[in-house]
Amino acid sequence: MKKIIAILLLFSHNALSLPGDGKLVATPYIKGTIYNQMGAYQEAVSVFKEVLNAEPNNDKAYYQMGVSYLALRQQDKSINAFEKSIEINPKNPNPYLYISVIYLEKKQYKKTLKLYQRANKIIPNNRDFYYNTGVIQEILGKNTKAVEAYKKSIEIKPKFDSYYRIGIVYSKLKQYKKSLDAYQKATSINNLIAEVYFGIGRTYEIMAQYQKAIDSYQIAVSLDQKNPITYEALGFSYYDLKQYKKALSAFQTQEKGLTELWDDYAIEPQGVLDFAKIFGNTHDVVLEIGFGNGDTLVEMAQANPALNYVGIEVYEAGIGRLINSAHIKQLNNLKVMRGDAVEFLSANIADNSLARFQLFFPDPWHKKKHHKRRIVQQDFLNLLAKKLKIGSVCHMATDWQDYAQQMMEMLETNKNFKNTQSAHTYTPRPEFRPLSKFEKRGNRLGHGIWDLIFTHR
Numbered sequence: 055m056k057k058i059i060a061i062l063l064l065f066s067h068n069a070l071s072l073p074g075d076g077k078l079v080a081t082p083y084i085k086g087t088i089y090n091q092m093g094a095y096q097e098a099v100s101v102f103k104e105v106l107n108a109e110p111n112n113d114k115a116y117y118q119m120g121v122s123y124l125a126l127r128q129q130d131k132s133i134n135a136f137e138k139s140i141e142i143n144p145k146n147p148n149p150y151l152y153i154s155v156i157y158l159e160k161k162q163y164k165k166t167l168k169l170y171q172r173a174n175k176i177i178p179n180n181r182d183f184y185y186n187t188g189v190i191q192e193i194l195g196k197n198t199k200a201v202e203a204y205k206k207s208i209e210i211k212p213k214f215d216s217y218y219r220i221g222i223v224y225s226k227l228k229q230y231k232k233s234l235d236a237y238q239k240a241t242s243i244n245n246l247i248a249e250v251y252f253g254i255g256r257t258y259e260i261m262a263q264y265q266k267a268i269d270s271y272q273i274a275v276s277l278d279q280k281n282p283i284t285y286e287a288l289g290f291s292y293y294d295l296k297q298y299k300k301a302l303s304a305f306q307t308q309e310k311g312l313t314e315l316w317d318d319y320a321i322e323p324q325g326v327l328d329f330a331k332i333f334g335n336t337h338d339v340v341l342e343i344g345f346g347n348g349d350t351l352v353e354m355a356q357a358n359p360a361l362n363y364v365g366i367e368v369y370e371a372g373i374g375r376l377i378n379s380a381h382i383k384q385l386n387n388l389k390v391m392r393g394d395a396v397e398f399l400s401a402n403i404a405d406n407s408l409a410r411f412q413l414f415f416p417d418p419w420h421k422k423k424h425h426k427r428r429i430v431q432q433d434f435l436n437l438l439a440k441k442l443k444i445g446s447v448c449h450m451a452t453d454w455q456d457y458a459q460q461m462m463e464m465l466e467t468n469k470n471f472k473n474t475q476s477a478h479t480y481t482p483r484p485e486f487r488p489l490s491k492f493e494k495r496g497n498r499l500g501h502g503i504w505d506l507i508f509t510h511r
């Protein structure tokens with residue numbers, strides 16, 4: 055997924071080059087592309103509509119409008135615009151790639167594969183279609199098909215990421231020699247990516263060739279000094295070679311790495327926080343309480359680089375996991391606070407400083423006598439309201455019906471909040487909210503899912 059998005063970003067940059075025709079509409083078109091680059095997507099849509107009024111067959115304007123709608127998370131409109139662009143100019147690969155990202159977000163993998171089959175017929179020999187097909191086959195657990203697709207992408211154009219993925223897949227298939235071979239080819243194209251050397255190390259470790267594993271982990275460490283997982287792997291390989299002092303030193307460095315990452319990502323507040331100073335920009339701040347293992351928060355921060363995210367959690371393993379993946383993804387718009395959210399909210403978060411609040415699957419305290427322990431109470435909402443800006447969004451979700459009812463009742467009776475739906479109505483599950491561990495658990499137990507999206511007035 056990460057790789058697909060990387061490709062798309064590349065394309066979106068290319069797509070912002072000037073249109074070769076339609077002089078009359080060139081100026082508004084450029085204006086629209088600039089709006090897209092600046093993140094002013096609503097304005098971009100208006101401009102592209104203007105362009106299309108003047109020139110209804112401008113495929114590039116439809117394409118750019120698709121990009122704007124995608125950024126505005128209006129997925130159906132985005133697909134329509136990209137499809138229009140394809141209808142007019144079926145030879146442009148970019149709209150297919152964008153549509154596939156939307157299908158992937160919706161986890162519609164079969165549809166994505168069909169889209170690529172359709173695209174392959176019209177634009178043969180596009181390496182990205184094959185590469186992305188490989189990624190989807192991997193997600194579907196079809197590793198052999200994934201290798202086939204990656205190989206096809208290499209036949210068209212040998213690139214680092216295809217070799218890297220083949221290395222990973224062969225390792226999963228327990229074909230270690232082939233895995234090493236693919237990784238080596240990846241490093242011959244780009245020898246600066248720590249993850250590949252980590253992969254090589256892992257494969258050698260599985261093959262019980264510990265010294266070779268160590269050599270490779272050492273290169274990974276030299277390329278990314280802060281990744282504690284590599285130090286841990288290094289420690290275990292030394293341990294397997296009975297080189298205990300070195301193992302100990304690697305484990306100690308792992309701890310040091312964790313401390314350094316902690317300094318990069320954790321906020322340890324003294325007094326009221328200045329988010330502009332903490333993030334080095336004045337982007338809107340989203341606060342999430344109780345992010346659990348952090349996977350959904352990381353996904354949202356990655357998907358929305360123009361927003362700053364702050365997560366508060368007490369669960370240490372979850373905080374560690376979040377920090378690690380934020381580091382691997384090199385996120386600079388995500389910070390974490392360890393401790394009780396209500397205390398932080400009252401003591402350290404400035405009034406009128408939050409643009410969005412999210413609380414996903416809070417502890418349900420499902421026994422009636424424990425309901426008073428639930429975080430959503432009027433006192434909490436009044437405190438939260440002080441911290442939210444006027445017009446900001448408060449988003450909650452739960453898989454416990456009676457907690458959903460409690461949230462609805464409390465939010466609707468609190469004068470600071472207004473339902474974005476009509477009275478007593480839950481919001482349909484928004485696609486921008488990634489599926490979380492506790493939501494999956496709720497689904498497994500056959501629970502319903504209730505989303506509530508209110509604005510602060």
Ligand SMILES: C[S@@+](CC[C@H](N)C(=O)[O-])C[C@H]1O[C@@H](n2cnc3c(N)ncnc32)[C@H](O)[C@@H]1O
Nearest residue numbers: 344345346367368369394395414415490491492
């Ligand atoms: C049921 S889990 C849900 C986790 C995650 N949002 C998800 O959907 O997978 C609730 C989380 O809220 C955290 N939590 C509960 N009360 C908290 C508080 N007062 N401050 C910070 N975190 C809290 C818990 O540690 C737990 O990880």
